[in-house]
Amino acid sequence: MKIEMPCIVCPNSCNLEVEYEEENGQKKIVSVSGHLCDRGITYATDEITHPMRMITTTIKITGAHIARLPVILSDEIPKELIFNVLTEIKKIKVKTPVNEGDILLENILGTGVNLLASRSLL
Template identity: 45%
Template sequence: MTEIICITCPRGCRLLAGASNGGVTVTGNRCPRGEAYGRSELLHPVRTVTSTAAIQGASISRLPVKTDRPIPKEQIFACMALIHTLRVQAPIAAGSILYENILGSGANLVAARTVEKAALPLQ
Protein backbone atom coordinates (compact mmCIF):
# COMPACT_ATOMS: atom_id res chain seq x y z
CA MET A 1 0.00 0.00 0.00
CA THR A 2 1.20 3.51 -0.80
CA GLU A 3 0.42 6.48 1.44
CA ILE A 4 -0.83 9.40 -0.62
CA ILE A 5 -1.93 12.82 0.63
CA CYS A 6 -4.95 13.92 -1.34
CA ILE A 7 -4.56 17.35 -2.95
CA THR A 8 -8.07 17.57 -4.34
CA CYS A 9 -9.21 19.98 -1.63
CA PRO A 10 -7.69 21.81 1.34
CA ARG A 11 -8.69 19.03 3.74
CA GLY A 12 -5.64 16.95 2.74
CA CYS A 13 -6.91 13.43 3.51
CA ARG A 14 -4.28 10.72 4.03
CA LEU A 15 -5.10 7.96 1.57
CA LEU A 16 -3.80 4.41 1.36
CA ALA A 17 -3.81 3.13 -2.20
CA GLY A 18 -2.72 -0.27 -3.42
CA ALA A 19 -3.18 -2.68 -6.29
CA SER A 20 -5.30 -5.70 -5.46
CA ASN A 21 -6.40 -8.50 -7.80
CA GLY A 22 -6.42 -6.46 -10.96
CA GLY A 23 -7.99 -3.34 -9.45
CA VAL A 24 -6.93 -0.52 -7.17
CA THR A 25 -8.27 -0.05 -3.66
CA VAL A 26 -8.21 3.33 -1.96
CA THR A 27 -8.98 3.87 1.71
CA GLY A 28 -8.85 6.94 3.96
CA ASN A 29 -10.74 9.13 1.46
CA ARG A 30 -13.74 11.08 2.71
CA CYS A 31 -15.29 11.76 -0.69
CA PRO A 32 -15.52 10.12 -4.14
CA ARG A 33 -13.01 12.61 -5.54
CA GLY A 34 -10.45 11.31 -3.06
CA GLU A 35 -10.87 7.80 -4.37
CA ALA A 36 -10.42 8.96 -7.96
CA TYR A 37 -7.34 10.95 -6.95
CA GLY A 38 -5.81 7.99 -5.07
CA ARG A 39 -6.33 5.72 -8.06
CA SER A 40 -4.87 8.21 -10.55
CA GLU A 41 -1.94 9.06 -8.26
CA LEU A 42 -1.05 5.38 -7.89
CA LEU A 43 -1.39 4.50 -11.57
CA HIS A 44 -0.40 7.66 -13.42
CA PRO A 45 -0.12 10.97 -11.52
CA VAL A 46 -1.55 14.05 -13.26
CA ARG A 47 -1.52 17.77 -12.45
CA THR A 48 -3.23 20.89 -13.76
CA VAL A 49 -0.60 23.34 -15.02
CA THR A 50 -1.14 27.06 -14.43
CA SER A 51 1.21 29.73 -15.74
CA THR A 52 1.18 32.97 -17.73
CA ALA A 53 1.70 33.73 -21.41
CA ALA A 54 2.85 36.91 -23.12
CA ILE A 55 -0.05 39.12 -24.25
CA GLN A 56 0.07 42.14 -26.53
CA GLY A 57 -2.33 45.01 -27.08
CA ALA A 58 -3.56 44.94 -23.48
CA SER A 59 -3.11 47.04 -20.36
CA ILE A 60 -1.39 44.08 -18.71
CA SER A 61 1.64 42.16 -19.97
CA ARG A 62 0.88 38.61 -18.82
CA LEU A 63 -2.18 36.48 -19.49
CA PRO A 64 -2.91 33.78 -16.88
CA VAL A 65 -3.34 30.39 -18.59
CA LYS A 66 -4.16 26.86 -17.44
CA THR A 67 -4.68 23.37 -18.77
CA ASP A 68 -8.42 22.69 -18.77
CA ARG A 69 -7.78 19.28 -17.23
CA PRO A 70 -4.80 17.69 -15.50
CA ILE A 71 -1.97 16.41 -17.68
CA PRO A 72 0.55 13.64 -16.90
CA LYS A 73 3.11 14.86 -14.37
CA GLU A 74 6.05 14.05 -16.66
CA GLN A 75 4.66 16.45 -19.31
CA ILE A 76 4.63 19.49 -16.99
CA PHE A 77 7.95 20.97 -18.12
CA ALA A 78 7.27 20.29 -21.82
CA CYS A 79 3.94 22.08 -21.36
CA MET A 80 5.76 25.03 -19.77
CA ALA A 81 8.14 25.21 -22.76
CA LEU A 82 5.12 25.33 -25.04
CA ILE A 83 3.51 28.12 -23.03
CA HIS A 84 6.73 30.14 -23.39
CA THR A 85 6.34 30.13 -27.18
CA LEU A 86 2.84 31.66 -27.08
CA ARG A 87 2.16 35.29 -28.08
CA VAL A 88 -1.49 36.14 -27.43
CA GLN A 89 -3.21 39.21 -28.88
CA ALA A 90 -5.85 41.08 -26.86
CA PRO A 91 -8.82 40.93 -26.68
CA ILE A 92 -9.23 37.43 -25.29
CA ALA A 93 -12.04 35.88 -23.26
CA ALA A 94 -11.47 33.61 -20.28
CA GLY A 95 -11.87 30.00 -21.40
CA SER A 96 -10.64 30.64 -24.98
CA ILE A 97 -8.54 27.76 -26.23
CA LEU A 98 -4.96 28.87 -26.90
CA TYR A 99 -3.54 25.45 -27.72
CA GLU A 100 -5.47 22.28 -28.45
CA ASN A 101 -4.60 18.83 -27.15
CA ILE A 102 -1.27 19.70 -25.54
CA LEU A 103 1.33 17.02 -26.18
CA GLY A 104 -1.43 14.56 -27.00
CA SER A 105 -2.68 14.69 -23.41
CA GLY A 106 -6.24 15.52 -24.42
CA ALA A 107 -6.05 18.74 -22.38
CA ASN A 108 -6.33 22.18 -23.95
CA LEU A 109 -4.47 25.24 -22.81
CA VAL A 110 -7.02 27.99 -22.08
CA ALA A 111 -6.96 31.65 -21.07
CA ALA A 112 -7.82 32.12 -17.38
CA ARG A 113 -8.65 35.82 -17.53
CA THR A 114 -10.68 38.04 -19.83
CA VAL A 115 -8.48 40.80 -21.20
CA GLU A 116 -9.85 43.73 -23.19
CA LYS A 117 -8.00 45.43 -26.02
CA ALA A 118 -6.46 48.52 -24.49
CA ALA A 119 -6.64 52.00 -26.00
CA LEU A 120 -3.11 52.55 -24.70
CA PRO A 121 -1.46 49.12 -24.67
CA LEU A 122 1.67 48.49 -22.61
CA GLN A 123 3.98 47.74 -25.57
Protein backbone atom coordinates in the same frame (compact mmCIF):
# COMPACT_ATOMS: atom_id res chain seq x y z
CA MET B 1 5.12 -1.45 -1.38
CA LYS B 2 3.24 0.78 1.07
CA ILE B 3 3.10 4.56 1.06
CA GLU B 4 1.21 7.19 3.01
CA MET B 5 -0.34 10.14 1.24
CA PRO B 6 -2.82 12.88 2.09
CA CYS B 7 -6.08 12.84 0.16
CA ILE B 8 -6.84 16.24 -1.38
CA VAL B 9 -10.24 15.70 -3.00
CA CYS B 10 -12.49 16.77 -0.12
CA PRO B 11 -12.28 18.78 3.12
CA ASN B 12 -11.70 15.64 5.23
CA SER B 13 -8.02 15.54 4.16
CA CYS B 14 -7.72 11.87 5.05
CA ASN B 15 -4.32 10.28 5.58
CA LEU B 16 -4.37 7.40 3.14
CA GLU B 17 -2.23 4.30 3.33
CA VAL B 18 -1.84 2.73 -0.07
CA GLU B 19 -0.37 -0.67 -0.76
CA TYR B 20 0.56 -1.50 -4.33
CA GLU B 21 2.59 -3.94 -6.36
CA GLU B 22 4.75 -3.10 -9.34
CA GLU B 23 5.31 -5.60 -12.11
CA ASN B 24 6.86 -4.88 -15.51
CA GLY B 25 6.65 -1.15 -14.84
CA GLN B 26 2.91 -1.31 -14.13
CA LYS B 27 1.55 -0.42 -10.70
CA LYS B 28 -1.44 -2.31 -9.32
CA ILE B 29 -3.32 -1.24 -6.19
CA VAL B 30 -3.61 -3.94 -3.53
CA SER B 31 -5.40 -1.90 -0.85
CA VAL B 32 -6.30 1.62 0.22
CA SER B 33 -7.08 2.43 3.86
CA GLY B 34 -7.64 5.54 5.94
CA HIS B 35 -10.31 7.03 3.68
CA LEU B 36 -13.62 8.36 4.96
CA CYS B 37 -15.28 8.33 1.53
CA ASP B 38 -14.95 6.41 -1.74
CA ARG B 39 -13.38 9.43 -3.41
CA GLY B 40 -10.21 8.65 -1.45
CA ILE B 41 -9.95 5.24 -3.09
CA THR B 42 -10.33 6.76 -6.55
CA TYR B 43 -7.81 9.50 -5.80
CA ALA B 44 -5.19 7.09 -4.44
CA THR B 45 -5.64 4.68 -7.35
CA ASP B 46 -5.32 7.44 -9.94
CA GLU B 47 -2.38 9.09 -8.18
CA ILE B 48 -0.40 5.85 -8.01
CA THR B 49 -1.27 4.35 -11.40
CA HIS B 50 -1.64 7.43 -13.63
CA PRO B 51 -1.03 10.80 -11.92
CA MET B 52 -2.57 13.80 -13.67
CA ARG B 53 -2.04 17.53 -13.12
CA MET B 54 -3.67 20.83 -14.06
CA ILE B 55 -1.51 23.76 -15.15
CA THR B 56 -2.22 27.45 -14.64
CA THR B 57 0.39 30.01 -15.64
CA THR B 58 0.80 33.26 -17.57
CA ILE B 59 1.96 34.09 -21.09
CA LYS B 60 3.18 37.26 -22.78
CA ILE B 61 0.57 39.64 -24.22
CA THR B 62 0.98 42.86 -26.18
CA GLY B 63 -1.44 45.76 -26.47
CA ALA B 64 -2.76 45.43 -22.92
CA HIS B 65 -2.24 47.44 -19.75
CA ILE B 66 -0.49 44.41 -18.22
CA ALA B 67 2.36 42.31 -19.65
CA ARG B 68 1.08 38.81 -18.81
CA LEU B 69 -2.18 36.99 -19.55
CA PRO B 70 -3.33 34.28 -17.13
CA VAL B 71 -4.02 30.96 -18.85
CA ILE B 72 -5.26 27.51 -17.84
CA LEU B 73 -5.46 24.10 -19.45
CA SER B 74 -8.89 22.82 -20.46
CA ASP B 75 -8.24 19.53 -18.64
CA GLU B 76 -5.58 17.67 -16.70
CA ILE B 77 -2.49 16.24 -18.38
CA PRO B 78 -0.26 13.32 -17.41
CA LYS B 79 2.19 14.43 -14.72
CA GLU B 80 5.19 13.32 -16.78
CA LEU B 81 4.30 15.87 -19.50
CA ILE B 82 4.25 18.96 -17.26
CA PHE B 83 7.63 20.36 -18.27
CA ASN B 84 7.16 19.58 -21.97
CA VAL B 85 3.77 21.34 -21.94
CA LEU B 86 5.23 24.33 -20.09
CA THR B 87 7.95 24.57 -22.75
CA GLU B 88 5.25 24.77 -25.45
CA ILE B 89 3.23 27.33 -23.48
CA LYS B 90 6.31 29.50 -22.97
CA LYS B 91 6.56 29.93 -26.77
CA ILE B 92 3.12 31.57 -26.99
CA LYS B 93 2.72 35.34 -27.30
CA VAL B 94 -0.70 36.89 -28.00
CA LYS B 95 -2.10 40.31 -28.87
CA THR B 96 -5.24 41.96 -27.59
CA PRO B 97 -8.14 41.52 -27.78
CA VAL B 98 -8.38 38.22 -25.93
CA ASN B 99 -11.57 36.93 -24.35
CA GLU B 100 -11.80 34.60 -21.38
CA GLY B 101 -12.16 31.05 -22.69
CA ASP B 102 -10.41 31.73 -26.02
CA ILE B 103 -8.38 28.74 -27.19
CA LEU B 104 -4.81 29.95 -27.51
CA LEU B 105 -3.17 26.61 -28.29
CA GLU B 106 -5.05 23.50 -29.43
CA ASN B 107 -4.29 19.88 -28.62
CA ILE B 108 -1.02 20.51 -26.79
CA LEU B 109 1.47 17.72 -27.57
CA GLY B 110 -1.36 15.53 -28.85
CA THR B 111 -3.01 15.33 -25.43
CA GLY B 112 -6.40 16.61 -26.60
CA VAL B 113 -6.03 19.42 -24.05
CA ASN B 114 -6.24 23.09 -25.05
CA LEU B 115 -4.67 26.19 -23.55
CA LEU B 116 -7.38 28.72 -22.61
CA ALA B 117 -7.29 32.39 -21.69
CA SER B 118 -8.56 32.74 -18.13
CA ARG B 119 -9.13 36.50 -18.38
CA SER B 120 -10.40 38.93 -20.97
CA LEU B 121 -8.07 41.73 -22.04
CA LEU B 122 -9.41 44.13 -24.64
